[in-house]
Amino acid sequence: MEIVLDIISWFCLVTGSFFCLTGGVGLLRFPDFYSRIHSASLTDTLGAGLILVGLMFQAGSAIVTAKLIMILVFSLLAGTTASHAMAKAALKSGLAPDDAGGKEKQSEDSISKP
Amino acid sequence: MRDLFAVVMMSGIYSLISASLFLDLDAVDVAFTEAAVGAGISTLLMLASLKLVGRYEHKSRYKPGLALGVVLVTGALLIYGTLDMPYFGLADAPAQLHVAPRYINDSMAEIGVPNVVTSILASYRGFDTLGEVVVVFTAGIGVMSLLLVSKQTKEESQTMVPADMRQQIILRVVAKFMLPLILLFALYVQFHGDYGPGGGFQAGVIFAAGIILYTMLFGLSNSQKLFQRKKMELLTAVGVLIYGGVGVVCMFMGGNFLDYSVLRHDPVHGQHLGILLVELGVGITVASVMIVIFFKFTWRTVKHKYKE
Numbered sequence: 001m002e003i004v005l006d007i008i009s010w011f012c013l014v015t016g017s018f019f020c021l022t023g024g025v026g027l028l029r030f031p032d033f034y035s036r037i038h039s040a041s042l043t044d045t046l047g048a049g050l051i052l053v054g055l056m057f058q059a060g061s062a063i064v065t066a067k068l069i070m071i072l073v074f075s076l077l078a079g080t081t082a083s084h085a086m087a088k089a090a091l092k093s094g095l096a097p098d099d100a101g102g103k104e105k106q107s108e109d110s111i112s113k114p
Numbered sequence: 115m116r117d118l119f120a121v122v123m124m125s126g127i128y129s130l131i132s133a134s135l136f137l138d139l140d141a142v143d144v145a146f147t148e149a150a151v152g153a154g155i156s157t158l159l160m161l162a163s164l165k166l167v168g169r170y171e172h173k174s175r176y177k178p179g180l181a182l183g184v185v186l187v188t189g190a191l192l193i194y195g196t197l198d199m200p201y202f203g204l205a206d207a208p209a210q211l212h213v214a215p216r217y218i219n220d221s222m223a224e225i226g227v228p229n230v231v232t233s234i235l236a237s238y239r240g241f242d243t244l245g246e247v248v249v250v251f252t253a254g255i256g257v258m259s260l261l262l263v264s265k266q267t268k269e270e271s272q273t274m275v276p277a278d279m280r281q282q283i284i285l286r287v288v289a290k291f292m293l294p295l296i297l298l299f300a301l302y303v304q305f306h307g308d309y310g311p312g313g314g315f316q317a318g319v320i321f322a323a324g325i326i327l328y329t330m331l332f333g334l335s336n337s338q339k340l341f342q343r344k345k346m347e348l349l350t351a352v353g354v355l356i357y358g359g360v361g362v363v364c365m366f367m368g369g370n371f372l373d374y375s376v377l378r379h380d381p382v383h384g385q386h387l388g389i390l391l392v393e394l395g396v397g398i399t400v401a402s403v404m405i406v407i408f409f410k411f412t413w414r415t416v417k418h419k420y421k422e
Binding site for chain 1: 284285288291292295
């Protein structure tokens with residue numbers, strides 16, 4: 001039983017670390033702002049989330065697991081919302097998603113009005 | 115760097131990294147304060163002031179050579195001064211021999227609070243902390259008197275001023291969900307400071323951050339229904355008065371200033387009560403000063419936006 005838990009936990013930890021690493025590489029290497037946001041938020045959600053899940057299997061006591069679940073929920077909510085807000089702010093300030101350099105200004109009416 | 119936004123972000127990142135450094139050195143309370151104050155609210159307030167002054171720095175005509183020279187000489191002198199200091203973590207350094215053993219060995223019997231940092235901060239060094247609270251209060255007064263807001267603007271802010279981020283539906287929904295948790299966490303940090311890391315400073319800052327989040331998303335006029343200007347300005351003083359008042363009550367009951375042992379029959383119970391009240395005073399002052407400063411900035415923005 002213990003070995004199964006260990007295997008699951010290590011799988012989650014290693015996968016999470018992999019996503020953190022690729023997120024960091026993507027943040028540096030991706031061409032434009034929106035794809036960079038994508039890789040940054042990958043670090044937040046999938047990377048940190050999987051590491052937290054992996055730690056939950058190692059936690060042992062119920063109170064530590066509960067605390068980790070709270071951190072997980074909070075970071076999932078905050079991270080995704082922050083990425084969304086960042087992308088929206090960039091779109092509002094006129095950075096078009098499809099142009100790679102981000103130099104061109106969007107015309108006023110093409111910005112979607114919520 | 116001319117882009118002040120990037121400068122503010124850099125200083126926030128610097129604070130966060132130094133918070134991790136403190137955490138690595140086992141100074142959990144300091145790390146918590148650095149993360150909450152340095153990376154959290156000061157970044158937020160600097161961003162709010164950027165909204166007033168504009169994002170980019172103007173080209174300046176001064177030559178920074180002299181200033182750089184002064185900084186280099188001072189830095190070299192400071193580094194030269196550290197050469198005489200004992201090595202990092204040396205067991206027989208004066209800091210480890212003088213008062214630290216007494217705090218660590220006797221604070222449980224004298225104060226009875228599990229978190230030694232809180233007992234040092236609020237009881238052994240209560241006078242220093244009073245000074246810090248007065249500094250926060252003075253800073254609040256300074257900002258209040260610098261950023262005077264005309265009566266007309268105040269009346270306008272009473273009428274419905276739409277929030278800048280009112281289109282951000284997702285942000286509003288998530289914030290509505292998280293706000294109670296943030297405020298609850300602030301109260302937990304405030305009143306659990308005797309047992310774990312935390313205390314008045316961190317709690318006040320977290321509470322203020324929650325209110326600022328609400329103000330940004332739902333508008334100044336909504337948050338002013340609860341946090342009225344007069345009340346908040348009064349509360350900045352109330353916190354300091356609670357702190358000083360506890361000290362004066364101690365004097366009336368026959369002890370020294372801020373010597374909480376006389377507050378109850380049992381000295382340890384007296385210390386508990388005194389620390390609780392003092393931390394409450396710190397929390398009230400810090401939270402209300404931060405909220406008032408942010409409100410002042412927002413009023414200025416409202417004024418600029420609706421006057422022009």
